[in-house]
Amino acid sequence: MPKKSFIFYLCIFCLLIACNRNTDLYRVVGVKDGDTMVLLSPENQTVTVRLAEVDCPEKDQAFGQSAKQFTSTLCFGKMVKLIANNKDRYGRTVGEVQLEDGTSVNKELVKNGYAWQYRAYSKSMELAMLEQQARLNRLGLWQDANPTPPWNFRKGEKQQRTEKKSRKTKRTYKKRRSRKHRDTVAF
Template identity: 50%
Template sequence: MKKFFLLFLLIFCSLAFCQTYKVIGVKDGDTVSLLMDGKEQIVRLANIDCPEKKQDYGTKAKEMVSDLCFGKMVSLQGDEKSDRNGRMIAELILPNGVNINKTLVKNGLAWHFKKYSKDNSYAQLEIEARNRKVGLWKEKNPIAPWIWRKMTKEEKASNSFAF
C-alpha cells in the first residue's frame, strides 16, 4: 500500500507540477519558514496544535520538525488558506511521502486541532498515540496548547489549572 501511495504521489506531483520549497527555519513544532520565490513564507502546519515552547514537549516537537525537514525540500498540501496572522496553512510532505503533520500526532507531539480540522485521520492518529502512551500522552494530565495559552502565569507555574 505504501508503494502504491508513493507511486501515486510521484505521478500526481509530476502531472500537477508540484512545487517544492526549502525549509529555512523552524519557529516551533507547528510553524516553519520556507523559501518561496526568493522570499520567506511562514507556514502553520494544518490540522494540528503542538505544545507551546515553554510547555512540556514543546521543545521536543520543534526538535522533531527540525530533524525531519530543516534544510530539506518539502511540498505543500492544502487549500492555500491563511490564518489570522497571515501564515499559510498547509501539510508539509517530504520527498519520500512522509507527512510531517501526521508524524507529529503519531509520535504524541501534537494534538489533532479539531476546532480547525475535519480530517478524521488525525483524530485516529491521536487516539492511537494516546493508547500507546507516546510523547505527551505519557503524562497523567497533558494540557492542550489552546487551554495552556489561556492560562494565567500563576496557573502555568503551578500547573493547577482546573478543567
C-alpha cells in the same frame, strides 16, 4: 527518422519533468515551533507556514521543545511540498507540508505524540485515529498523566496577563489616589 523523433521527444519530456519537479518544492529554512516553520519558495521568497489541523505544545509548555526538535529533525533543510489551505489572522499560510517521499509532517507530529489533532479546525478521522494510537502507546506528550492542550495553555497565559495588567492598574490608581490625598491634606 523515427528514432531521432523519439530521442527529441524523450529529451523534451525529461526537461519538462526536471523543470516541473522543482517548481512546487520549498526548502525548510526555519522551524519556529513544532507546528510553525519557514519555507523558502522556488522564487527565493520566505513563507511562514502554520501546519493545518494540528496543534503542538507551546515552546514554554511541557514537550514544546521536544515537538520543535521533532519537526526540525524531520524536515529542516529538506525540500518539501506545501499544500496551502488559507491564511490565518497572523498572515501565516496554513496548510499541510509533505516531504518529497509524500510523508505528511502534520500527520507524523500527531502519530508520534508531539501534537494534538486541532479539533476546532479538523474533522479528519485519520488524525483522530493517529492521536488515539499515540495516546494508547504513551508516545511523546502522552507520557504525561494529564497533558494540557495548547489551546487551554494559551487561555491560561492570556488570563494571567490580563490579571497582571489589572493588578498593575490597581496599584497605579492607588498611588495616584494617595498622592492626591497628600496634596489635599498638606493645605
